[in-house]
Amino acid sequence: MASALWRREDGVTYRDLNKNGKLDPYEDPRLPVEARIEDLLGRMTLEEKAGMLFHTGLGMNPDGTLQEGDGTFGRASTTELVTRKLLNHFNVWAVADPRPMAEWYNRLQALAEGTRLGIPITISSDPRHSYSNNPAASLFAGRFSKWPEPIGLAAIGDEELVRAFGDIARQEYLAVGIRVALHPMADLATEPRWARIAGTFGEDAHLAAHLVAAYIKGFQGENLGPHSVACMTKHFPGGGPQKDGEDPHFPYGREQVYPGNNFEYHLIPFEAAFEAGTAQIMPYYGMPVGLPFEEVGFGFNRDVIAGLLRQRYGFQGVVCTDWGLLTDHRMGDRVLSARAWGVEHLSLEDRVLKALDAGVDQFGGESCPEVVVQLVRSGRLPEERLDVSVRRLLRDKFRLGLFDNPFVDPEEAERVVGQEAFVRAGEAAQRRSIVLLVNGETSSGRTLPMREGIRLYVEGVDPQVASRYAQVVDTPEGADAAFIRLQAPYEHRDNLPLEAFFHAGNLSFPEPEQRRILDLLRRVPTVVQIYLDRPAVIPEIARESAALLADFGASDEAVLDVAFGRHKPGGRLPFEMPSSMDAVRKQLPDVPCDSEDPLFPIGHGLTL
Incomplete structure (x- = not known):
């Protein structure tokens, strides 16, 4: 889609973003970024600055048209957000196919061109490339190439592969207009009950550091530029050591604890992210307990953001809060409370002030710029404080090339996203990530590899896929062997919005499920494949399995190939x-590899 604002003057082609018929400094691609920022900042109204500070969700229609919803969660009015509230940072959830998504993105940029200064839109996204059976992930999958979860990339442990993944994901994002990755997660999986382990690179801080750096380099390149996707590394200063393994998306999981005095260990992957040049940082929801910091959520925590992040590490990039720190959100007939841990008693205005004072630049999942405007007009918030954050936000827009040409080619999007070479690379990584935990003895040798053409009973596997390898039978009694796929156990919870998507709690299979599994294992030699989105307590299953494999996001074809x-x-x-x-x-939730007599140690994996 061509911009309606292209002009040519003094031998340079530019977009006349403010529609005044002349080349202004912020429109001039020849000038240094800092000069363009200062020119644009001097032209912005208070309302335009305030709109920059909010980064909320936005939907799209399947045909690529703009979504004009009724204002409920996930159904915001695009025109209102862009033209009245003057927001220009959005994250996308459910997406259309590549061509209509690219067309939607171009329509969105055309809408932004119509605003007074024509400031372009920045689109962000959570991870979209993992092969996962978590229903929440289906919102993000689309037609992008499918890879193991980040924890599966850690199982491979190959920096070059992670960088190659980042480069492929960058190309697919870029083709449809996604310019900020709300990842990687640099958190550590030191608390095995935590629900978000699948998004981490495991519990070894040094391995995680190498992979986080490779990941960022794949998305951003050596320097942030027009062909980059900026990384918003999360969740500073590390979201792994949760009390009882509960997650701070919910009130009962708001506390992060460090009984092992191991806070510094969790900073190691973030130090690698800074070295790799991560453009942005997201603090987590949790509030630190037992540390020399104020006991408030990290997004409100001046000790952590202004002190640790800005002063100790000298980070000068964008700091964006995790989603929903300020206001409650309605999801259908249910309400998701603001995650304002430690400052629940503060008013909306005071929460905004505290976060800005802490050093935050942008509020994720929020769209209330009028609050910022009122705070400035009442004299409680200096406009100069807004300028500090707006400069950072504009700097990334300029470095990403959005002011010069934000539009994408829908035909290129159709060609790039999910192209065969990318799909093959993801499928190969799925296979490489699979871990062989147990390979039992049989009368003729080891259980694996299985012999093709045998009579096979399957559970949790598509029988049509399994039939390419064996003769699928209906009952264990008629089988030579069985192959079953399991999901790591968790407690089923759905009392609060989103709770069902967080696999938390007990790591053991409950009865009668465990008894049913063990009964099958004792009736017929059974190969068990278990999806580990977090560790599982399965000593009985490991003992009774003919063979035990672990995956971290893999197709039926991938696991059967192994x-x-x-x-x-x-x-x-x-x-x-x-x-x-x-x-x-x-x-101890902050200490790695401290389980007493583990069933399998970190690094365990057999070969054939």
């Missing part, structure tokens, strides 16, 4: 597998 010897397993566990829930409860 089971039948078409691909050799090579992954290594990126975390410990505890031997009991008593051992889990005795662990």
Whole structure:
């Protein structure tokens, strides 16, 4: 889509963003970025500056038209947000196919061109490339190439592969207009009950540091530029050591604890992210307990943002809060409370002031710029404080080339997203990430690889896929062997919005499910494949399995290829597998690899 604002003057082609018929400094691609920022900042009204400070969600229609909703959660009015509230940072959830998504993005940029200064839109996204069976992930999948979860990339442990993944994901994002990755997660999986382990690179801080750096380089390149996707590394200063493993999306999980005095260990991957040049940082929801910091959520925490992040590490990029710190959000007939941990008693205005005083530049998942405007007009907030953050936000827009040409080619989007080479690379990574935990003895040798053409009973596997490897039978009694896929156990919760998507709580299979699984394992030699979005306590299953494999996001074809010897397993566990829930409860949530007598140690993995 061509811009309606292209002009040519003094031998330079530019977009006349303020529609005044002349080349102004902020429109001039020849000038240094800092000069363009200062010119534009001097032209901005208070309302335009305030709009920059909010980064909320935005939907799209399947045909690529703009979504003009009724204002409820996930159904905001695009025109109102862009032209009245003057927001120009949005994250996308459910997406259309590549061509209509690219067309939607171009329509959105055309809408932004119509605003007074024509400031372009920045689109962000959570991860979209993981092969996952979590229903929440289906919102993000689309037609992008499918890879193992980041924890699966850690099981491979190959920096070059992670950088190659980042480069492929960058190309697919870029094709449809996504310019900020709300990832990677530099958190550490030191608390095995935590629900977000799948998004981490495991519990070894040094391995995670190498992979986080490679990931950022893949998305951003050596320097942020027009062909980059900026990374918003999260969740500073590390969201892993949760009390009882609960997540601070919810009130009962708001506390982060460090009984092992191991706070510094969790900073190691973030130090690698700074060295790699991460453009942006997201603090987590949690509030630190037992540290020399104020006991308020990290997004409100001056000790952490202004002190640790800005002063100690000298980070001068954008700091954006995690989503929903300021206001409650309605989801259908239910309300998701603001995650204002430690400052629940503060008014909306005072929460905004406290976060800005802490050093935050932008509020994720919020769209109330009128509050900022009122704070400035009342004299409670200096406009100069807004200028500090707006400069940072504009700097990334300029460095990403959005002011010069934000539009994408829908035909290129159709060609790039999910192209065959990218799909093959993701599928190969799925296979490489699979870990062989147990390979039992049989009368003729080891259980794996299985012999093709045998009579096979399957559960959790598409029988049509399995039939390419074996003769699928309906009952265990008629089988030579069985192959079953399991999901790591978790407690089913859905009392609060989003809660069902967080696999938390007990790591053991409950009865009667465990009894049912063990009964099958004792009736027929069974290969068990378990999806580990976090560790599992499965000593009985490991003992009774003919063979035990772990995956971190892989298709049926990928796991059966490994089971039948078409691909050799090579992954290594990126975390410990505890031997009991008593051992889990005795662990220190901030300390890695401290499980008593683990079932499988970190790094375990057999070969064929």
